[in-house]
Structures are given as structure tokens and as C-alpha cells.
Amino acid sequence: MSDSAAVAIATPEPHRNWGGRLRALFLRSEALRGYTLLSPTLIVMAFAMCVPFAIMVAMSFWTQHGFEFDTAFTLANYGEAVDGPVYWALMIRSLAIAGACTVATVLLAYPMAYYVAFYVHRHKLMWIILITLPFWTSYLLRVFAWKIILGFNGVINSGLKGLGLIDQPLEFLLYSPTAVVITLTHAWAAFAILPIYVSLEKIDRSLLEAATDLGDGPVARFLRVTLPLSLPGVLAATLIIFIPTVGDYITPTLLGGPDGIMIGNIIQAQFGRVNNWPMGAALAISMLIIVAVISLVYIWVTRKATERIA
Amino acid sequence: MNDVAYIQRPNRPLHIYALLYLAFLYIPVLFLPLFSFNDAIYIAFPLKGFTTKWYASMLNNEPMFAALMNSIKVGSATAVFATILGIFGAKAVTRYRLPGQKPVVFMIMLPLVIPGIILGVALLILVSRLGITLSLYTVTLGHILITVPFAMATLIPRFVGFDKSMEEASADLGENAWWTFWRVTFPMVFPGVVASLLLCFTISFDEFIMAFFLTGTDPTLPIFIWSQLRFPIKLPGVLALGAVILVVSFVVVFFSQWLQRRGVKEVSGTGF
Numbered sequence: 001m002s003d004s005a006a007v008a009i010a011t012p013e014p015h016r017n018w019g020g021r022l023r024a025l026f027l028r029s030e031a032l033r034g035y036t037l038l039s040p041t042l043i044v045m046a047f048a049m050c051v052p053f054a055i056m057v058a059m060s061f062w063t064q065h066g067f068e069f070d071t072a073f074t075l076a077n078y079g080e081a082v083d084g085p086v087y088w089a090l091m092i093r094s095l096a097i098a099g100a101c102t103v104a105t106v107l108l109a110y111p112m113a114y115y116v117a118f119y120v121h122r123h124k125l126m127w128i129i130l131i132t133l134p135f136w137t138s139y140l141l142r143v144f145a146w147k148i149i150l151g152f153n154g155v156i157n158s159g160l161k162g163l164g165l166i167d168q169p170l171e172f173l174l175y176s177p178t179a180v181v182i183t184l185t186h187a188w189a190a191f192a193i194l195p196i197y198v199s200l201e202k203i204d205r206s207l208l209e210a211a212t213d214l215g216d217g218p219v220a221r222f223l224r225v226t227l228p229l230s231l232p233g234v235l236a237a238t239l240i241i242f243i244p245t246v247g248d249y250i251t252p253t254l255l256g257g258p259d260g261i262m263i264g265n266i267i268q269a270q271f272g273r274v275n276n277w278p279m280g281a282a283l284a285i286s287m288l289i290i291v292a293v294i295s296l297v298y299i300w301v302t303r304k305a306t307e308r309i310a
Numbered sequence: 311m312n313d314v315a316y317i318q319r320p321n322r323p324l325h326i327y328a329l330l331y332l333a334f335l336y337i338p339v340l341f342l343p344l345f346s347f348n349d350a351i352y353i354a355f356p357l358k359g360f361t362t363k364w365y366a367s368m369l370n371n372e373p374m375f376a377a378l379m380n381s382i383k384v385g386s387a388t389a390v391f392a393t394i395l396g397i398f399g400a401k402a403v404t405r406y407r408l409p410g411q412k413p414v415v416f417m418i419m420l421p422l423v424i425p426g427i428i429l430g431v432a433l434l435i436l437v438s439r440l441g442i443t444l445s446l447y448t449v450t451l452g453h454i455l456i457t458v459p460f461a462m463a464t465l466i467p468r469f470v471g472f473d474k475s476m477e478e479a480s481a482d483l484g485e486n487a488w489w490t491f492w493r494v495t496f497p498m499v500f501p502g503v504v505a506s507l508l509l510c511f512t513i514s515f516d517e518f519i520m521a522f523f524l525t526g527t528d529p530t531l532p533i534f535i536w537s538q539l540r541f542p543i544k545l546p547g548v549l550a551l552g553a554v555i556l557v558v559s560f561v562v563v564f565f566s567q568w569l570q571r572r573g574v575k576e577v578s579g580t581g582f
Binding site: 010022026030031033035036039040043044045046048049052053055056059085094100106108111112113115116117119125131132133134136137138139140141142143144146148151153154155157158159162173179186190238239243246247248250251254264267271277280281284287288291 | 312321324325326328329331332334335336339341345351352353354355394395396398399400401403405406407408409414417418420421423424425426427428429431432433434435436439451452454455470489499504509512513516518519522524532535539548555556559560562563567568571
């Protein structure tokens with residue numbers, strides 16, 4: 001770099017001022033230069049993420065009075081979040097829906113990822129793009145598409161009626177937790193396929209040959225070699241899907257009906273209709289903590305489990 | 311005994327499953343364009359007849375065009391800022407060995423795994439505490455926050471495969487750091503930059519959750535669509551608009567993915 005040349009020239013100078021010394025230090029220290037280069041990104045991200053979080057945590061200890069906040073410290077919001085039966089029920093339901101959606105998505109995605117990793121030899125890039133493409137398009141529109149399909153007079157109901165298979169619309173389809181799980185499973189598919197695919201692709205093919213040579217059939221080979229080696233991908237996929245779906249509120253609003261309302265809807269309502277921001281902040285933080293604890297326990301358990309297998 | 315050939319052998323059931331899975335991914339979305347040409351207010355089978363009137367009615371929908379312009383403004387600003395921040399970040403973490411790099415990169419990537427509602431709510435609180443009125447600027451700030459990780463993820467593979475000696479050669483030949491960047495570094499990472507711009511634009515353009523909390527009086531397009539969903543009579547118009555957005559997003563994203571993954575395949579294995 002031309003900068004290092006500048007240092008070489010600057011060094012022998014006898015009367016260096018502090019600025020010059022700092023400059024020399026700066027140019028020599030790789031870490032300092034790296035962090036200087038990183039600083040714009042870091043500052044923006046810190047400002048837009050850490051500062052809001054800090055304020056949100058502070059606000060969760062406040063009380064709402066009309067349009068003003070009483071900033072005296074109180075744990076009342078958290079007390080209500082724990083005691084209030086509604087919040088707990090919604091939290092449990094959100095976790096259950098997110099869990100069901102995660103399991104369904106990963107189970108459906110695994111064979112697909114397996115296929116692309118082991119059986120697609122030409123146009124692999126095309127397959128990956130095809131799988132990820134719907135994910136980049138509007139989440140809102142994809143959810144709305146499911147409303148069209150599952151709706152009371154939607155594609156499935158009107159189609160089945162037209163074929164004379166049913167007389168009455170199938171009511172369980174729309175405005176139910178089932179509808180939410182189906183829609184989320186579709187919406188997060190790409191997120192499951194990619195990490196699983198990456199971990200399958202990394203598997204050394206000679207291990208599979210070795211297993212075959214040592215007498216393993218296809219099933220035993222899959223269970224003893226392929227599956228354990230792809231578990232990191234499965235682990236990543238479950239977390240990537242589970243964490244955001246717990247807090248989703250678009251899908252429950254459009255498709256959930258009264259039985260499909262999730263914690264995200266309540267949090268959103270605190271900042272809108274209900275207008276109790278501190279309560280909303282407390283609920284958001286409670287949700288984040290619960291999800292974080294579940295994720296950490298999950299990571300810990302799977303790590304222990306894989307260690308035992310190995 | 312079978313040897314390597316078992317991997318090459320086609321697996322018929324799995325192949326069929328893969329095709330069914332692709333159908334599951336694409337067919338739901340295709341109902342939007344299908345019904346957007348249907349000559350009926352209600353979205354139901356059987357189809358009534360072919361019409362383009364929903365598209366025609368879009369042309370003189372003033373609020374929709376206003377929302378479209380808002381989304382384009384927010385998307386462009388987001389794409390430019392997020393990509394610039396992504397370039398700084400990607401360059402820093404690939405060029406220098408930084409102490410504590412892992413937690414720092416983890417922090418930058420954090421918005422990928424935090425539920426959007428929490429980021430949206432947290433930013434809403436910040437903005438209101440600072441006394442800033444909600445506007446397209448606040449939406450843009452929110453979108454930059456969530457797109458920087460994507461920009462980094464898109465750009466890092468480009469910078470990883472980067473030959474440092476090229477920059478050194480440029481420096482040896484007397485270019486300063488600024489011109490080395492523009493004349494050597496930038497052209498080499500250019501495809502990644504374009505991919506990042508397109509991706510960030512699309513994410514911002516389609517983003518709803520953050521925008522829902524951070525939009526003021528000027529709605530972005532997804533917020534506009536959301537407001538229309540309440541009125542059954544407006545649904546066919548939404549379908550037509552949705553179909554157009556889907557087609558444009560598909561083309562843009564396909565191009566950006568192709569651009570990004572082409573050439574870096576050997577280096578990063580599988581992209582991000």
C-alpha cells in the first residue's frame with residue numbers, strides 16, 4: 001500500500017508531533033485500520049440496533065399515562081406479562097405454531113436439499129436460484145396468495161365445490177392455526193433448504209464410499225453418515241425459521257382468525273389501538289428472552305446429543 | 311459391490327418429490343396473476359372470463375402511483391446506503407485480521423435472526439423519543455438496518471476471492487489508496503456490488519413489517535396494499551398490482567442471484 005510507504009518516509013523524521021505519531025501508530029496497526037474501515041457500518045448498526053434496544057428495555061419499566069410516560073421504575077408490566085393469562089396463552093400458542101411450522105418446514109425441505117446436493121449434477125446453480133427465488137418476493141403477497149387459496153370461497157373450496165366433492169366450504173382451512181402453519185411452512189421453505197443443502201454439500205463423498213465398502217446399505221449409510229453430518233444444517237435451519245416465526249403477525253392477522261392470533265398481534269396492538277407502549281416493550285422483551293432461552297437450550301441439547309453419537 | 315456409481319444413479323421418487331416441492335413453492339404465488347385476469351370481483355373458481363380491466367384501472371390509480379414512487383425512493387436510498395456500508399464492512403473483515411471480529415460480525419448480522427416486529431418496535435420507540443416524526447426517512451433507516459447483513463453476505467464472497475496482490479501492484483505502481491480502490495478493487499467486486507444493490511432494493515421494496523411501524527403519512531407500496539386488503543371490492547386491483555410486482559421482483563432477483571453466484575461458486579462453495 002502507498003500508506004506504508006508514507007510511514008517509511010515519516011519514521012526517520014526527528015521532530016515528530018503527536019499527530020504524526022498517532023498517524024504512524026494508526027498505519028502500523030492492522031486492527032486499528034480494519035476497525036476504522038469497519039466503523040461506518042458498525043456505528044450505523046449500533047445506532048439503529050443497540051440504542052433502540054436500550055431505550056426499549058428502559059421503557060419496559062415505565063408506565064403509560066394517556067399520551068405521556070411515567071418514567072418511575074416499575075416491574076408492573078413484566079408482572080402483568082407473567083400473570084395475565086392472555087399473554088401466556090398467546091405466548092404458548094405462538095411457540096406451538098412456530099414449532100409446528102419449523103418441524104414441517106425442515107421435514108419437507110430435507111429431501112429437497114438432499115436431492116439438489118446429491119442428485120443434481122448439471123444446472124445446480126439454476127436449482128438453487130429456483131428454490132430461493134420465491135423467498136425474495138413480497139412476504140405480504142405470498143401470505144395473501146394463501147388467503148386466496150384457503151379462503152372461504154378460495155381456490156380449494158370453490159375448486160372442490162365445482163368438482164362436486166364437497167357441498168359446504170371446508171371451514172378449518174381459513175382463520176385457523178392450521179392455515180397459519182401451512183402458510184408459514186410455505187413462506188420459510190427457502191430458509192430451511194439452503195442451510196441443509198450447504199451442510200449436505202460439504203460431506204466428503206469418500207465417507208459414503210467407505211460406508212458402502214464396509215457393508216452399509218443405503219438406509220444404514222444415510223442414518224449413520226449422511227444424517228449426523230448434516231445436523232449442523234438442520235440445526236441452523238430450525239433456528240432461522242423458529243425465531244422469526246414466533247413474532248410474526250402478518251400471517252395470523254390475514255389467516256389466523258380469532259383462534260390463530262399470536263403474540264406478535266398483541267405486541268403490535270400495544271403500539272397501535274391499545275396505546276400502551278411500555279407494556280408492548282415489556283412483551284417484546286419477554287418474547288425475545290423466551291425465544292433466546294429456548295434457542296440456547298436447543299443448541300445445548302443438540303450439541304450434547306451429537307457428542308454422544310460421536 | 312456398487313462404487314461411486316450409486317451417487318450418480320438417478321433416484322426417481324426423489325426426483326418426483328423435488329418437482330412436487332417446486333410446484334408447492336411456485337403454484338400458490340401463481341394464483342395472483344391468474345385471478346388478476348379474471349373478469350369477476352370475487353376471487354373464486356370457476357373463472358368467469360379474461361379481462362385486462364384490472365390492469366387498466368391501475369393506470370389511473372393516483373394513490374397507488376404515489377405509494378410506488380415512495381417505495382422506489384426508499385428502496386433506492388436503502389440500496390445505496392446499505393451497499394456502501396456493506397462494502398466497508400466486507401472489505402474490513404476480509405482484508406484485515408481484526409481482534410474480536412467474530413462478535414462484531416455477529417452483531418452486524420444480528421438483524422437477520424431478530425424477529426422483524428422487535429426491530430420495528432425498537433426503532434419506533436427510538437424515533438419517537440428523539441421527537442422525529444415518522445416519514446420515509448424513518449422507513450429508510452429501518453430498511454438499512456435489515457439490509458446491511460444481506461449486503462455483507464452478498465459482498466463478502468466477492469472480497470474473499472479477491473487477490474490482494476492486485477492492490478499491492480497498483481500501490482507499487484504509484485496509485486494512492488483512493489484511486490486503487492476505484493480503478494482496481496471496485497471493478498473486481500463490481501458484480502457483487504450490483505447484486506447487493508438489486509437485492510437490497512428488492513428487500514426494501516417488498517418489506518412490510520418495519521414499514522408498518524415506521525411509516526408516517528406517506529405509505530410505501532406494501533403498506534398501501536395492506537390498506538386495500540380490507541376492501542373486497544379493491545382486491546382484483548391488488549391482484550393486478552401484486553402480479554406486476556411479482557414478475558418484476560422475480561426478474562430483478564433472478565438477475566442479481568445469477569450475477570452474484572456466477573464466478574464465486576468455487577470460492578464460497580454455495581454462496582451464503
